[in-house]
Amino acid sequence: MYQSHNQSTLPLQTCVIKIGSNVVTQEDGMPDFSRIKSLCTQVSFLKNKGIKVVLVTSGAVAFGRKNILLPEKTNPVLKKQIWAANGQIALIHTYQQLFSELGHSIAQILVTKEDFRDRKHYLNMKNCIEGLLSQSIIPVINENDTVAITELMFTDNDELASLTAAMINADTLILLTNVNGIYTGPPELQDSKLIQHVDQQTQDLSSFIQASKSSFGRGGMLTKLNMAKKSANLGISVFIANGKREAILNDILNGSAICTQFEPSQVKQSPKKWLAHGEQYYKGEIRINEGAKNALFSNKISSLLPVGVISYSGDFEKGDILRIIDERGNRIGLGRAEYGIKALIEKTGQKKQKPIIHYDYLYLFTHE
Ligand SMILES: Nc1ncnc2c1ncn2[C@@H]1O[C@H](COP(=O)(O)OP(=O)(O)O)[C@@H](O)[C@H]1O
Numbered sequence: 001m002y003q004s005h006n007q008s009t010l011p012l013q014t015c016v017i018k019i020g021s022n023v024v025t026q027e028d029g030m031p032d033f034s035r036i037k038s039l040c041t042q043v044s045f046l047k048n049k050g051i052k053v054v055l056v057t058s059g060a061v062a063f064g065r066k067n068i069l070l071p072e073k074t075n076p077v078l079k080k081q082i083w084a085a086n087g088q089i090a091l092i093h094t095y096q097q098l099f100s101e102l103g104h105s106i107a108q109i110l111v112t113k114e115d116f117r118d119r120k121h122y123l124n125m126k127n128c129i130e131g132l133l134s135q136s137i138i139p140v141i142n143e144n145d146t147v148a149i150t151e152l153m154f155t156d157n158d159e160l161a162s163l164t165a166a167m168i169n170a171d172t173l174i175l176l177t178n179v180n181g182i183y184t185g186p187p188e189l190q191d192s193k194l195i196q197h198v199d200q201q202t203q204d205l206s207s208f209i210q211a212s213k214s215s216f217g218r219g220g221m222l223t224k225l226n227m228a229k230k231s232a233n234l235g236i237s238v239f240i241a242n243g244k245r246e247a248i249l250n251d252i253l254n255g256s257a258i259c260t261q262f263e264p265s266q267v268k269q270s271p272k273k274w275l276a277h278g279e280q281y282y283k284g285e286i287r288i289n290e291g292a293k294n295a296l297f298s299n300k301i302s303s304l305l306p307v308g309v310i311s312y313s314g315d316f317e318k319g320d321i322l323r324i325i326d327e328r329g330n331r332i333g334l335g336r337a338e339y340g341i342k343a344l345i346e347k348t349g350q351k352k353q354k355p356i357i358h359y360d361y362l363y364l365f366t367h368e
């Protein structure tokens with residue numbers, strides 16, 4: 001439905017739109033209600049065109065911070081929890097009011113990294129979001145900041161948005177921030193040029209990115225780049241664009257947006273999409289021998305059989321993600337366990353056993 005920069009028409013049916021903290025707030029940290037209203041109006045326009053939209057929105061901490069003054073010495077993690085617990089109410093209420101004026105219902109979904117780690121939680125979440133979309137309700141997602149602290153956190157909501165896009169098989173991911181996209185240097189410098197198009201041939205852009213991030217942001221532009229590349233590799237069209245620009249979503253739709261667009265690759269296998277994001281979520285590790293490794297990397301479609309397993313670690317069950325390493329300990333892929341550790345102990349090294357990882361649920365790192 002939208003035009004790409006080379007003017008070919010691409011499908012836009014299911015879209016995840018991530019709205020950064022800086023988009024929903026003004027420079028002084030106060031909520032930017034007119035900006036949120038404009039974005040809701042644009043989302044409504046997309047929805048009325050039949051496009052399914054999932055929102056991932058930051059802003060709970062920023063909204064809470066302007067409401068609640070905390071003593072300077074309060075533990076920084078606790079500060080964030082208090083602000084998020086308070087600010088999420090105002091944030092979701094703002095979306096609810098604005099969308100209701102436009103005739104749309106919304107639903108709030110608060111998630112943690114753990115929910116993407118566990119296949120059952122993952123499928124429950126996916127079913128819920130798909131159910132909401134089928135009822136034409138707009139899912140509005142944020143991290144559950146009150147329970148997700150330190151190592152349990154997503155790098156930031158760009159990671160959450162990218163995981164969500166892969167989970168629901170979205171064709172498009174739009175990361176809205178306070179700059180037009182990725183520049184060749186600090187965006188405020190005149191010499192810095194906007195990179196408008198990124199494909200498999202484009203050089204690595206990470207050296208262009210400064211460590212700086214906007215006042216309320218968490219991960220910065222580097223996470224956006226990494227998540228955009230990962231999503232594009234999974235076949236999703238990605239746009240990093242300026243949510244502060246008037247009519248930005250409409251411009252993306254009609255191909256006239258000034259932004260950074262990532263060309264999607266042609267892969268479209270949803271279990272593999274889930275696995276591609278699984279490196280931080282694996283519950284067990286299995287070491288395989290050279291023969292098994294050669295079979296997995298051969299041109300023939302091969303599942304991983306227990307006869308090729310040398311050793312294992314971790315307490316995993318059927319459905320959990322396993323990391324696969326070779327004899328030298330190099331990480332070579334991820335897969336979904338067909339059975340748990342207890343059954344694997346009995347089958348390891350034995351012939352004529354059911355695969356521990358089926359090919360359909362096997363993701364090798366050469367795909368990246
Ligand atoms: N090369 C670059 N191109 C564009 N922005 C960059 C670059 N290097 C660093 N940045 C910074 O990244 C910021 C956006 O990331 P972030 O603060 O995480 O935003 P958000 O809160 O929207 O997620 C921009 O405000 C910009 O200052």
Ligand SMILES: N[C@@H](CCC(=O)OP(=O)(O)O)C(=O)O
Pocket residue numbers: 019020021022057058059060061062084142143145155156157158216217218219220
């Ligand atoms: N969950 C946090 C968002 C943290 C975050 O990732 O912020 P950002 O980098 O602005 O997307 C909040 O709502 O404040």
